[in-house]
Amino acid sequence: MPELPEVETIKRDIEKNLIGKKILDVWTDSPKQVQPNIDGFKKETVGKKFKDVKRRAKILIFHLEDGTPIIAHLKLSGRLLYRNQTDKADAFTRIIIKLGEGKEIRFADLRRFGWIRLLKDDANLKEFLDEFGIEPFTPDFTLENFKKIVSSKPTKIKPLIMDQKQVAGVGNIYSDESLWCAKIHPERSAKSLSSDEIKKLYDCILEALKQGIADRGTSVDQYVDLQGQKGKHEQNLQIFRKNGQPCPRCGTIIKKIRVGGRGTHLCPNCQKSRGVLDHKFTF
Ligand SMILES: [Zn+2]
Numbered sequence: 001m002p003e004l005p006e007v008e009t010i011k012r013d014i015e016k017n018l019i020g021k022k023i024l025d026v027w028t029d030s031p032k033q034v035q036p037n038i039d040g041f042k043k044e045t046v047g048k049k050f051k052d053v054k055r056r057a058k059i060l061i062f063h064l065e066d067g068t069p070i071i072a073h074l075k076l077s078g079r080l081l082y083r084n085q086t087d088k089a090d091a092f093t094r095i096i097i098k099l100g101e102g103k104e105i106r107f108a109d110l111r112r113f114g115w116i117r118l119l120k121d122d123a124n125l126k127e128f129l130d131e132f133g134i135e136p137f138t139p140d141f142t143l144e145n146f147k148k149i150v151s152s153k154p155t156k157i158k159p160l161i162m163d164q165k166q167v168a169g170v171g172n173i174y175s176d177e178s179l180w181c182a183k184i185h186p187e188r189s190a191k192s193l194s195s196d197e198i199k200k201l202y203d204c205i206l207e208a209l210k211q212g213i214a215d216r217g218t219s220v221d222q223y224v225d226l227q228g229q230k231g232k233h234e235q236n237l238q239i240f241r242k243n244g245q246p247c248p249r250c251g252t253i254i255k256k257i258r259v260g261g262r263g264t265h266l267c268p269n270c271q272k273s274r275g276v277l278d279h280k281f282t283f
Contacts, residue, residue: 002074003058004136004169005212006223006231010080011055013226014062017082022049022100023064030094033109035117044068044118045097057132057168061125069125071117072107077222078114081106090228110222133166136209146202150190156276157193158186159260161205170205173218173240176265178204180239180247186259186266187276211236239265 002010023045028034034041048064055061060080062070074080081090085104095107095116107116119125133149134140149166150157161167162175170178179186181204184197193201217223217231220241224230238248243256247267257264 003171006217009216014053025098028095069119075113077110079108082226132168153190157190177208185271
């Protein structure tokens with residue numbers, strides 16, 4: 001699933017290409033992915049220009065020129081592609097937003113979990129976005145606030161930092177990378193972390209996300225940018241999907257386990273299992 005760095009890359013590309021473009025038509029062959037429904041969506045969007053785009057967590061937020069908000073989630077395999085209307089078809093295109101100047105946005109989605117949703121107004125938008133936790137790279141993401149989230153919870157640390165209601169935008173890739181960087185076992189109880197470990201994890205999360213953005217995302221699965229190009233961060237991953245290979249820090253063979261139902265990569269030497277929850281059930 002695209003995480004903060006991937007969605008941020010797309011958002012920046014949209015900013016450069018889409019703002020000021022007028023919506024001429026909307027098409028779909030996958031009606032459930034256009035919400036509330038295709039007719040309502042077309043009625044409120046056709047003839048209007050895109051005014052701005054933002055990102056919150058893994059969500060893209062558009063405003064049209066009259067203030068109408070639209071949100072989009074790529075979920076597991078969604079791709080947003082900016083194409084000329086004459087360009088060859090993209091596989092699994094589910095939605096097309098035809099724009100002026102011969103351009104169009106294609107929403108391609110192999111697994112059909114992604115969606116694009118028209119909202120009524122900004123109050124509606126706020127209600128939706130209030131569900132999310134603190135957003136990295138904003139003034140709210142202080143060490144103090146991060147400590148409050150981590151230090152009181154009796155849950156495993158990896159699912160906690162992936163919980164969008166706690167920390168927004170971190171998913172499977174960047175949580176594995178951050179925990180390896182901070183030398184913390186993904187199954188450690190969050191409240192067992194020392195103050196130094198929390199500080200290290202905080203720094204590592206920001207660094208992992210920052211590098212991901214600098215590399216225009218990670219394309220281990222379906223993710224591509226707005227032009228259909230893969231991200232370059234895969235070559236800079238330290239641990240994610242490296243099971244069977246030596247840890248870049250100590251040479252111990254990297255293991256894959258399951259934590260909260262998610263494939264999880266760790267170095268058994270750098271990330272000691274001391275204090276983990278349910279250890280015996282997961283190896
Ligand atoms: Zn190691």
